[in-house]
Amino acid sequence: MTKRVVHYVNQFFAGQGGEESAHLEPVTVEGALGPGLQLQTLLGDEAQVVATVWCGDNHFAENLESTRREVLRRIASFEPDLVIAGPAFNAGRYGMACGEVCRSVTEELNIPALTGLYPENPGVEIYSRDIYIVPVADSARGMKVALQTMGALAAKLLNGELQGTAEEEGYLSRGRRKNFFFAENGAVRAVEMALAKFHGQPFKTEFEMPVFDRVPPAPALKDLKGATIALVNSGGVVPMGNPDRIEVSSASHFGRYSLESLEDLTAQAFESVHGGYDRTYVNDDPDRVVPLDALRALEKEGVFGRLYEYYFSTVGTGTPVKNCSRFGTEIAGQLKADGVDAVILTST
Amino acid sequence: MRLELRRAVVEGLVFGPATGLDGGLLTVDADEALRCLEGISLTKMRLEIARPGESVRIIPVKDVIEPRCKVEGPGEVFPGFIGDVETVGEGATLVLDGAAVVTCAPVVGFQEGFIDMCGPGADYTPFSKTKNLVLIAEPEEGLEKHAYEGALRMAGLRLAHYLAKACASVAPDRTETYELPPLAGRNSDLPRFVYIYMLQSQGLLHDTYLYGVDVKKILPTLIHPNEVLDGAVASGNCVSACDKNTTYHHLNNPVIAELYRRHGVDLDFLGVIVTNENVVLVDKKRSSSYTAKLASMIGADMAIVTEEGYGNPDTDLVMNCAKLERRGIRTVLVTDEAAGADGASQGLADAVSEATAVVSAGNVNAIVVVPPMDRVLGWPESIATLSGGNESSLRPDGSIETEIQAIIGSTNELGFSAIGSRWV
Structure with missing residues (x-):
């Protein structure tokens, strides 16, 4: 069965003029239009561009939420299997519109969507984790290559065939790590990489060092006498029976337990x-x-004011940093709200 | 130092009246094999066989050991545990290639793992491809946990040695020679490589042994790769199944194999520096500085650094990297990642900008569903407390949904397997 594709472009690529038409509201045109004509050729008999929705860039940017909903409504009415937006090259407003359309389609219609942006287009940073963005040139001079890459990715998405890495499939990484099996084991790859590094030949690390959110410790308390102190640990200490079912590793949550009347x-x-x-x-x-x-x-000795009436606990082992950051933010928020002055953090 | 590994290929594994290898068929006299475990504080010991492709799950697995024994030269394999502590790595060693001893006991909460002999789980572990003699045992009543670990470790090593020893007279199918000349007098123009072999030593059942010495008590030390091939490094640790180096991994260290393969061709293999991964900062500082100094003293240009475990030892990994690089020794690191089930979290607990060349051994948190098996050896309910599993992992039909970190060797950081993570 022929798959159905809806294409989104701006006023310029719809042939309606440049800046002077950037205020125009969304319009739906049956079939392919502008760059969509070439996309249709590339997609062949497998898929049909059933409609093109276009909108002025300023109108989209200035009425973001209402325009987003209106464009989504128009797209949804064609019951597409895939949505393609752009390519928007290095155009800022157009890039944002393409990103917004693709993200809405992905999240609300639950169908795949892709666009083409220059890697430094501001839309990349905002949308690349949520949608497929094909890296394209900075201007429409790169249209031919852009459409070829986008068409190839579109065909794969329509067939549910995305098996390779972001680089192999031709889109910008969505910021997720996935396991693959390679031809060579890790040791062979390591020695090969080392020889390239020694000889000054190009090599590609398989894992770029993460950038850490370093938090400077808060200044020490001047006087403990009136201070409220809390206990927080990642050593997994919970009431017998583990009432909150905290996982033994890769914890998804933390627990808060009362210390009231306990010595x-x-x-x-x-x-x-x-x-x-x-x-x-x-x-x-x-x-x-x-x-x-x-x-x-x-x-009791009066060294500090009082112990906070709850302690917080989670399991640190194997727990992704993303979860840990969330736990920290939430625990700190509760402690702050309850007027805690200092925390003793213990691990294992 | 020159060592021959005489490999006798094991194609099949069966129980029978007398232990021996004939025409690729390894026969095991189970009664006699169990007698070699007398005096060990384990009870209800029994042996089972698990072959590649069979519908068998082994859970929870403590260690995997390749059967080896010395047939010529000084000492005995697994020095410090079997025989004496004589320096090994010379003469000749028999390897029962294709066979493995697997130890399985209810070691709950010690971060053990499982092995599936078929299905999607089998792809993640090298031990779905070996012919496995499985020891199933329980601790004697009241046995303290460290003594329990020690008993199980010793049982595995003894069984592996027993199997090889019983086949000592067979003619090997092939012989490999491993030899490196002394460092003094080498005048190779090739880049000089050292291997930095980080061993798990966080304590509390996260221990590794070198000649029977607990490595958390050592200063980093220079050893000959042949010593590793003869079992100088033995696993005694209960770190996550995915990236614990089993004794089998140590015996078949893939970095040593690759550096030997390319030695004299495009690199000059200097030797191995064994170092530890202790939990406290002062130990991390001392060991990483000492490691970099040793590498510098022997004139290394390049270092391959492998980690064991994740989290806390990520700090040892990057400290080794930074200190080696600052001495002008360029590094490649092998590590796995804890990037979360969705792969969207940063994967290391520590990082340095000098780590520009890293091999990924995979994301430990990736989820896999493995189907029920016809035969389960051990205690399937233990998945609830294995790292990577949880209380709902074991489903009523016997299938398991778990992170791959519960599978033995799935993200081995010696680079034993072909897995790795990439961006999508």
Whole structure:
């Protein structure tokens, strides 16, 4: 069965003029138009460009939400299998419109969408994690190559055949890592890469170093006397039975547990569910990871004001940094709201 | 130092009245094999066989060991555990190529893993391709966890040695010679390579042994690659299944194999520096500085650095990298990534800008669903507490949905397998 494609372009590529027509509202045209004619040739009998929706760039940019919805409505009415937008090259407003259309189609119509943008087009940074963006030249002089690459990716998406890496398939990475099996094992690849590095020949690292969000520690408290102190740990100490079902590794959430009227974490009432270390010692005495006994003693001595009435716990092992960042933000938010002045973080 | 590996190929594995290898068929006398484990603090010991392609799951797996024994030269394989502590790596060693001993016990919470002999899970582990003699055992009552780990480690090494020893008189199918001249007097024009062999030593059951010495207590040290081929490095650790180096991986270290293969062709293989991955910063600083100094002393131009485990040892990895690079020794690192099930998280816990050449051994968090198997050896419910699994991993029909980190060797950071992560 012939697949159905809807194409989105701006006023210029719809043949309606340049800046003077950039205020025009969305228009639907049956069949292919402008660059869509060449796309139709490239797609052949497999797919048909059933309609083209175009809109003025300024109108889209200035009425973003309403225009987005209107364009989406027009596209949805054709029940397409795929949506192609652009290519928009290095055009800022047009690039944003293409990104917005593709993201809406992907998320709300749940069908694949792709566009073509110059890698430095601001739309790339905003939309590349959500949609397929084919890297194209910075101006319409690169139209022929752009349409060829976009057409090839479109054909694969229509057939559900996307098996390779972003680079092999011809789109900009959506920021996700995927496992592949290669011809050579990792050791062979490592020695090959090392020889290239030694000889100053080009080589491609398989993993670019992540950039870390380094957080400078907050200044020390001047006076502990009135301070409220909280306990937070990634050592997996939870009430016996793990009521929140925190995973033994790759935790998806954290727990908050009351310390009210407790002087000590006993082995009968608390345990660690952490899957990354031998829990013999912590399960013998959970205070080894959540030092409640020591803090209660210091609290009585008046060394600090009071211990916060809850402690937070999660499992650190194998847990993606993205989850950890979310846990940190949420825990810090709750502590801040409850007027906690300092936190003792313990791991394992 | 010159070592011959005499490989006798094992095509089949069966139980029978007498242990021996004949025409590629390895026969095991189970009663006699179990007798070599006398004195070890394990109970309910039994042996099973798992062959490639069979509908068998082994869970939870502690270690995998290739059967080897010395047939000529000083010492015995697995020094410090089998025989004495004589320096190994010379003479000749028999290898039962294609066979493996797999130890399986309810070591819950120790980060063990599983092996599927067929289906999609089999693609992720090298031990779906070996003919496996599986030891299933339980600890003696009241056995403390560290003693339990030690007992299981010893049982695996003894069984592997026993199998090879029983076949010591067979003619090998092929012989490989491994020889490097002394460092002094080498006048090769080729780039000088050193291998930095990071071993898991975080403690609390994350230990590795060199000649029987717990490596968290060593300063980094220079060894000959042949020593590794003779089992000088043995796994005693319970780190995540995906990137723990089993003793089998150590014996068949792929970086050593590749550096030997290219030695004298396009590189000059100097040797191996064994270092550790201790948990405290002062140890990390000391070991990484000492490692870089040793590499510099022997005149290395290039270093291949392999990690074991993820998270905490990522710091050791990048400290080694930075200190080697600052001494002018260029590096390539092999590591896996914990990028989340959707692959969208950053994959390392630490990073340095000097790490410009990295080989990815895959994303440990990728999800796989493995179908039920006709035969399950061990304790399938343990998937709930294995790293990568959770309480809902084991489905009522016996299939398992888990991260690949629960599969033995799935993202091995010696670069043993062909897996790797890329951007999509």
